[in-house]
Amino acid sequence: MGRSNVGKSTLINALVRQKVARTSAAPGKTRLANFYRVQRRSGPAFYLVDLPGYGYARGGDASAKEFNQLTDAYFSRADPRVGQPGGTAPAKGAAPGRKAIGVLLLVDARHPGLASDLEAWGWLRSQPCSHAIVGTKVDKLTRAERTRHGRELGSLFDVPISLVSAQTGEGLEELWKLIAKLPNPTAP
Secondary structure (H helix, E strand, C coil), rough: CECCCCCCCCHHHHCCCCCCCCCCCCCCCCCCEEEECCCCCCCEEEEEEEECCCCCCCCHHHHHHHHHHHHHHHCEEEEEEECCCCCCCCCCCHHHHHHHHEEEEEEECCCCHHHHHHHHHHHCCCCCCCEEEEEEEEECCCCCHHHHHHHHHHHHHHHCEEECCCCCCCHHHHHHHHHHHHCCCCCC
């Protein structure tokens, strides 16, 4: 999840090395939750889910309300025991349809500390899921800016930040390792 135009769909395409997610230079292209079944090497299959972005919505208030409803519906699928000790998968006896999910909050590494990203992180931390933060578009930063912005992001969010570029492939292997550590739904 992340702001509109942060590169969510582009990053999915870079991870799977083919164009499966629709992208656009204009924000607000993704309007639904799109599920992509992925199997990396001989590992188990799982789903990458491309959610619409927050912060900008084509269609104004009605689209923003639609985004909130979609997001609430998606996260209501999460097993509330995830994130508790030993809670990396739906617990025995969990409510039907509840899944262990892992969520990556994508933030534009060029703009650390945006209020909407900090608010999204606060909300995400209150959800019953494993979560991490990924800084996108690092190819647009100088080496010095990458270091400075990476430190600032880590300090603001108080967690390690993975920095990636969908354009150059930088950080994608490390991102795969991070994804492997997060619980993933095995069915949409």
